[in-house]
Amino acid sequence: MPVTGPRTVTRRAPGKLFVAGEYAVVEPGNQAILVAVDRYITVTVSDGALPGVVVSSDVGAGPVHHSWRDGRLTGAAGSPHVVAAVETVVRLLAERGRSVPPLAVSISSTLHEDGRKFGLGSSGAVTVATVTAVAAHCGLELTVEERFRLALLAAARIDPKGSGGDIATSTWGGWIAYRAPDRDAVLDLARRKGVDEALRAQWPGLSVRRLPPPRNLRLEVGWTGNPVSTTSLVTDLQRRTWWGSSAHRTFVGATGELVHAAVTALEDGDTEGLLRQVRRAREELVRLDDEVRLGIFTPELTALCAIAEHAGGAAKPSGAGGGDCGIALLDAEALYDRSQLRRRWAAAGVLPLPVSPAMEGVEE
Numbered sequence: 263m264p265v266t267g268p269r270t271v272t273r274r275a276p277g278k279l280f281v282a283g284e285y286a287v288v289e290p291g292n293q294a295i296l297v298a299v300d301r302y303i304t305v306t307v308s309d310g311a312l313p314g315v316v317v318s319s320d321v322g323a324g325p326v327h328h329s330w331r332d333g334r335l336t337g338a339a340g341s342p343h344v345v346a347a348v349e350t351v352v353r354l355l356a357e358r359g360r361s362v363p364p365l366a367v368s369i370s371s372t373l374h375e376d377g378r379k380f381g382l383g384s385s386g387a388v389t390v391a392t393v394t395a396v397a398a399h400c401g402l403e404l405t406v407e408e409r410f411r412l413a414l415l416a417a418a419r420i421d422p423k424g425s426g427g428d429i430a431t432s433t434w435g436g437w438i439a440y441r442a443p444d445r446d447a448v449l450d451l452a453r454r455k456g457v458d459e460a461l462r463a464q465w466p467g468l469s470v471r472r473l474p475p476p477r478n479l480r481l482e483v484g485w486t487g488n489p490v491s492t493t494s495l496v497t498d499l500q501r502r503t504w505w506g507s508s509a510h511r512t513f514v515g516a517t518g519e520l521v522h523a524a525v526t527a528l529e530d531g532d533t534e535g536l537l538r539q540v541r542r543a544r545e546e547l548v549r550l551d552d553e554v555r556l557g558i559f560t561p562e563l564t565a566l567c568a569i570a571e572h573a574g575g576a577a578k579p580s581g582a583g584g585g586d587c588g589i590a591l592l593d594a595e596a597l598y599d600r601s602q603l604r605r606r607w608a609a610a611g612v613l614p615l616p617v618s619p620a621m622e623g624v625e626e
């Protein structure tokens with residue numbers, strides 16, 4: 263049966279920042295706090311002129327034509343996240359006895375500048391927006407969690423080490439507390455039993471909870487200008503003798519405690535308490551970096567944190583570090599000079615990014 267749905271569908275998914283819990287969150291069950299930001303990946307899906315799928319992106323070279331072979335898209339490399347997202351939705355359609363028409367997928371990003379990513383979760387956002395737009399184009403009705411699960415299955419095929427915190431944030435939007443499932447286990451389930459079955463099964467470890475946004479805080483974001491491969495930093499960490507050592511367990515224990523305390527502070531509207539936990543999160547990342555010499559804290563990220571602290575805020579890298587961006591939270595009621603903070607960041611090689619929390623995730 264051919265699919266039916268609107269002829270042209272556009273969906274956009276927001277980027278994200280890590281507030282606390284990065285690195286620890288890659289292990290199933292460990293909690294992190296993330297917030298969506300008002301920079302987006304927008305995906306438009308329409309009927310294609312050629313059999314297969316043509317993908318064009320404003321950050322890629324020209325359009326890339328992929329053909330179907332045994333449920334997989336062949337052709338030039340293009341964007342692996344977009345390809346995996348389309349394949350995963352189409353596999354679900356096939357399991358439900360439905361065929362897919364030729365597709366044209368077009369992507370635009372405000373998570374990049376001149377083709378360079380800011381490090382605001384473009385891979386997660388493009389995966390979520392593609393899954394959602396292709397599903398809507400094909401008339402596939404999915405719950406929010408089903409769309410998250412499809413996007414996580416797609417992204418995990420490319421990198422099972424990724425926690426999926428970016429995908430959850432792009433899906434739900436706002437401030438969230440996230441715990442990852444075992445990605446190898448859910449991939450294995452989808453391979454053995456199919457995607458449809460993987461949507462229905464329990465995913466042990468997974469939890470996503472909306473958190474109330476802090477009322478009296480300003481979020482400042484600074485970009486170092488250096489794009490970083492999160493996968494290579496996480497892979498590097500997992501190869502060190504530190505991984506599995508008592509220092510690793512101490513890091514996970516301390517991060518678990520501070521994330522829990524930060525969740526409580528958000529739920530209680532305790533601004534000072536949240537700032538304290540964000541500082542603890544930075545200290546734990548500093549300790550990790552001292553122990554492992556991973557390069558989380560570049561000179562720019564160290565300066566970003568010091569300058570924001572000097573202004574009375576709490577600051578840290580967002581995510582893997584090594585470049586990309588950092589965040590600062592400042593008490594909106596306390597007196598601080600925002601333009602001075604931004605000037606001092608700029609003088610230290612940190613570009614202030616005018617972004618705000620986005621309370622909506624990708625629309626259905």
Ligand SMILES: Nc1ncnc2c1ncn2[C@@H]1O[C@H](COP(=O)(O)OP(=O)(O)O)[C@@H](O)[C@H]1O
Nearest residue numbers: 319341342343369371379381382383384385388
């Ligand atoms: N605008 C886009 N168009 C196509 N693919 C994209 C786009 N943005 C991101 N991607 C995909 O995400 C990958 C980059 O992921 P990553 O380096 O983890 O960036 P980020 O830190 O922003 O998530 C790219 O290789 C590509 O597969």
Ligand SMILES: C[C@@](O)(CCOP(=O)(O)OP(=O)(O)O)CC(=O)O
Nearest residue numbers: 284285383424425428492580581582
């Ligand atoms: C180390 C991490 O916990 C956080 C990485 O966050 P980044 O923001 O650096 O990267 P992307 O999610 O690819 O945008 C790994 C993870 O959770 O996947």
